[in-house]
Amino acid sequence: MRIAFHTPLNLFDDGGVSGDRRMARQLVAALEMLGHAVEPVRTRRGYMRSAERSCFDHHCDEAQRLREGLLAGYRAGAPRPDLWFTYHNYYRAPDLLGPEIAAALDIPYVTAEASDSERRAFDEWSAQTEIVRRGLSAGDVHFYFTDRDRQGLEPWRQPGTALLELPPFIAFENEPPRPRDHAGPSRLITIAMMREGTKQASYLALARILHRIPGEDWRLSIVGDGRQRAEIEQAFADLPPGRIDWLGLIPREQALDELARHDIFVWPGMREAYGLVYLEAQAVGLPVVAFDSGGVSATVMAGQTALLAPEGDEAAFADALTALLRDKGRRERMGTAARRFVLEERTTARAAGTLAEGLDLACRHRLDKLKAVRPAAS
Structure with a gap:
């Protein structure tokens, strides 16, 4: 499949040093191990430092322009993704692109390490949290890394939206060294x-x-x-x-x-x-x-x-x-x-196996949803 890979929090290939960037790169490697073509979504960093309305509106306006540009390109013949995959969608970095584009293209929408915050639904971050929740509701599969995230995602576990555990994993270019004996403390x-x-x-x-x-x-x-x-x-x-x-x-x-x-x-x-x-x-x-x-x-x-x-x-x-x-x-x-x-x-190969299961399930869920909607529309 051709997979559009979106990272709202940080651009994973911008040269920055952080755990989320490393995990994003590892996810891409695992997806490519399965034979998929992974195409990063080129956008600006979506992290919101504050809940000020002007900041939120600015991000929403930029996202709308990018959505319209991407969809226009697909209609004009640019290679379309077969699946949209968003990594790390939460209230400070909501996914402003994936749910709408996936719906417009009738393709599966998948997330990894998405999280919900009940507390943020009732404070100054409520608008951002609502966008996160719309994405969670629209999802076909959500991969979660920790039980804390699973608990937040449980309201969206339903026949058309699955939750799958993807334990944190790590990749090494070479076998890690072993501990060395030493004198002293x-x-x-x-x-x-x-x-x-x-x-x-x-x-x-x-x-x-x-x-x-x-x-x-x-x-x-x-x-x-x-x-x-x-x-x-x-x-x-x-x-x-x-x-x-x-x-x-x-x-x-x-x-x-x-x-x-x-x-x-x-x-x-x-x-x-x-x-x-x-x-x-x-x-x-x-x-x-x-x-x-x-x-x-x-x-x-x-x-x-x-x-x-x-x-x-x-x-x-x-x-x-x-x-x-x-x-x-x-x-x-x-x-x-x-x-x-x-x-x-906790290897890339183990993670790839879980991802393969989830992507297959996401495609089946999306197909079932389309079948349910089209007879009603005809």
Whole structure:
């Protein structure tokens, strides 16, 4: 099939660094693995920084012009898509193109990682949320990554709209390195951008957690950079000297090598969508310690490859981390299980199989809808 691939949040091939861009590229690779021709929808970034009406109207006007241009091109003979696929449709980046174009062309409409927010339906984001919901209602298949997203999508599970679980997956160009033995204290590592909001909150939580266990034998490497670096560094400043290594922003392959020099991956992950970095750390063979927050649990096997503390319970997080610091055999067993879990179960090939099932179902759903409408119109 020819698939129109739309990413309202970020243009996945714009050179930016983010987890959603990586997942979009991985989805494209999985679809191409199935033999489909994937064509990115060329548009401006659809992310809305504020709920101001002028911002919303501007995005809607741009989307209308693009819809009309695309449909005019298809009518004039441009290659038409056989299916529309939108990744990451939510209230700050609603899909202003897909539902209308899919309806005009009578083609299936599919989403991945779409999400609904009951709270946003009644605040200043209500107009944007209504557009998201119209798209969810029009969909033929919605792939969800986490149980939290599934819960929000349940109202749209109906005979003509299916929900399919697509667990977060990750691709590697080469086999990830294995952990290396080292002398000295246990080595902890975390990798995250240093921006305001949930990332900064997780960094500050991690600093408080480590302040609880200064007597344990550990050293932490921090990979990442960003606007909030000064504030984040200050949060770790009172820890004993020599405990923190600030590595800055480094390329992915170098980050994988850095993971292999460590023993435990620690990242609170407060309200994390899911976090591809958890999959990367496990693929290298590191156990994970995190909060059971957001979609983190969708990326690990709790108790087997990761220890998850209740969200916000910093004492429980510190206890879990201490337990691994004191038990080398346990963390090595968990690391072995983690590597096997990611490299066998969370692969592009596994994802492609789920996508194939969903696309087939979407085509059948769309055909059934068309059959139901055409007799009534004749």
